[in-house]
Amino acid sequence: MNKTERQLAITLELQRNNKMLRAEDLAAQFETSIRTIYRDMQALSEVGVPIFGAPGQGYALMDGYFLPPVTFTVEEAVTLLLGTDFISQRLDNKYSDVVEQVQRKIEAVLPEGVREESTRIRETMRVIHAGEPQIDNKVKSYLSQVRQAILERRKIRITYLKKIADSDGTRKSMREVDPYGLTLVQGNWTLIGRCDTRKDIRHFRLSRMTDLVVLESHYVMPQEFHLSNYRPQDKRNQQVMVRANVKIADKIAETGHFYIEATEEQNDSLLVTYRVHDPEELVPYILGWGGDVEVIEPQSLCERIQEEANRILNRYRTI
Template identity: 30%
Template sequence: MNEDHYIKKIDRVTSILTQLQTKSIVRAQDLADKFDVSIRTIYRDIKTLENAGIPVFGEAGSGYSLVDGYKLPPVMFTKEEVLSFITAEKLMQKFSHESLDSHYNSAMEKVKAVIRNSEKNMVQNIENQIDIYTHRPEKPDAIKNIIPTILESIAEKNQLKIHYQNVKDEASERIIEAVGIFYEVNYWYMMAFCTMRKDFRQFRIDRILKIEKTKNQFLQNYGNIADYRKKSDEKKVQIKLLVEKKIMPHIVNSKIYYGLTAEEETENGMLMTFETEWIDEGFPRWLITFLDFAEILEPKYLKDTMNGLMNKISNNLNKK
């Protein structure tokens, strides 16, 4: 066997060891898929680790793990991995939730502590050469450590009691079962089953005024948050607009935020399709900023809403 084969084997065995360090159970089939090799090759790699004195526990066909309590020296990182950490740290500074910042900073300090001196110098030299430009809302959350609280409730399957303020500044108390969190257009949201509504709802995290874990557990396994995001999309209203091409550069950023799903260039303009839950307030108020360059094709309900909004604006302008 050639030298390249041995290098690949060493890299693969090292990666398998890292997987064993970071996961409680590692399946042979998952490793085979990850490294694009046969399961028999993975069995031989596991045997290589065992022969090197690594206490791997498990059986072929089920899963492998390191014997509980076994400690390994700190993992050393390659230069490329260190550079990816620096970039990820910049992204976290811009996009992470404030309740996660201190925890991530603490984790990064531990990572930097095991970096070789040559890489430490590189980190110092390159950190100021990377920046991320984005808009973040200035309004701070009312609750410290809110996202860790939500994630703990998911892991422990405990219901949460929250005081929530909606877009109309109306506050209510809810008992919810959290499914997951997601980030969308400058805000963090929580997807959860609301026991009051008997349905799934999404809550903007900065509108939660109070949160506490209850002792009430829930048995339902909700699965992946992406599945519930798709269900949420099914409840949205579809809107079709015909928009003059000359106004397109002025809405290029906001159109995604307001639910653009498709656009098609036609002889008469851009045919734009949206899906939104904001049919009563948010979408109409955005649309009014360029309505003189757009035609509402559907639904008729939106035309009625826009006429009502325009009449209200006209009445306010004509007041003496």
Template identity: 30%
Template sequence: MNRIDRLTGILTHLQTKRTIKAIELADRFGVSLRTIYRDVRALEETGVPIIGEAGQGYSLVDGYRLPPVMFTKKEALAFIVAEKLVEKNMDEESNTYFKEALIKIKAILKSDEKDLIGRMDDSILVLDSHPISSQKRQSRNFQKVLDAISERKILKTVYSTFEPKTTTQRTLEPVGIYHSFSQWYMIAYCHLRKDYRTFRIDRFEEIQVREETYVLSKHPKLQRFLDKLSEEQKLFQIVIRVQERGLKFLQNMKYNLGYVSEKKVGMETEMIFMNSSLEWFLRSIIHMTDMLRIVEPAELKISLEGLLADIRNTQDSF
């Protein structure tokens, strides 16, 4: 990169955050700190109003080159979600181009929106990403949850669990959200349980963002909860071999089952899944057991035999 391109890049990068340290710019452009110091001085000499604070970094005078296009808070939050989802979905080259484009978009945000993105970045994580179901309830709830986290406001909710089927009213202090197995989840402190709980966002029957606020800093970081969940949750490795005619039935559901990988083995496709519930996995594929065979674990084979026997007995009783 020649110096003119680097100077332009530094100016653009300076507009993406309130303050940026010299070491961050040096890492970003692959040059030494001394080079960054010279480049910043050159920009100052051309009239760019750069403020340098010891131990803090560089910043531009607020409003410098403020463009006519303005973004709302919701649009600024959408940038974070899009960046994290695209990072998991795109190939490396396309992802690089997307990040470069997003830097240019962030550069025209006002200081308040830049601060918002900085606060929210650690509160949104994508563990894996696959096509998200277009459920209206999830979409409606998602924005309310984002608003509550960004404004540190308490949520008043009605939440329904799947198994067992129960509906409860919950008052929550949201810590953050994460995406896994094609669903968005929220980790929050629950006033009802007096502890932290994980909630699937599409299972909220009602969500109200209250005016009462809470102190986000009193809660641990989102990543800490995810590390703990990973340690506590026992995942089973499931290996099945599927006939060619059965693959089409698995394409739209395999990610919800914890899909990991697949490979061709003779005339079959061997697929590997990681799932916390053998029963749930089995009931999800029971309709196509004539097109696949279970390789492991052994207890899943035994459960299949028992489930098929129960089905026969139930049908014979009618």
């Protein structure tokens, strides 16, 4: 960062904080000396930036000074700031390393009311991972409704299709949920909230909802819940082992990486150990890899793959 860039960044930092900042803190933030900060303050004052200082307290901008003359609506500000969150996780270090600096600059040019409202909205959403699947109009509609319900602390009622059917073959269930937050996981928006039926926090993919109603009743957000710090309990306690052709190692790593616990090369094969909540979760992947994989354990999964392979074979025999 050259001198001009640093002095502009200092001005924006003073504007963003709207309080006294010590030279020592500014020097640490911009990785320079305190003496350089003193010179920067003198240079800024000479070009007309209304900075005042108080011994032992630091520097601040005079009330009413606003730089630059740019304004954003709440929606525009949220769009920009969520975009920086996306970049910090999905782009290379050249861009992710400057995300905090970009966020500071955006926040610095926001009027106080817009900044506070955009911060409140951003706290209800967190970008974890952006995958390839496109979000259809139904999910976009649910996303808007759930986001508003979170802001207003209103309960929702959903009709939900579970990934794995119950023993009686039922997948559909109706739930009332206190919506706590939204995360984008592998291209799928997921609601995190307390389910009244389960009496605990559960995750619900918006794409699996077939109906959603925002209720009039309200809920209280637990003080201990913070979306940015939330980590779901790991309930993957079943082990699955498969032997795969080493030639498809990249496919295995790309499609089932979130289940993989360990991999080990053995001659021309790859021994892969998975940790899952239910072996059924791996069935689509194993079938997709065809004859290049073999289930070693558990035996129940071997039989499940055999059963599904026979169903496929029988279907094509009738054609």
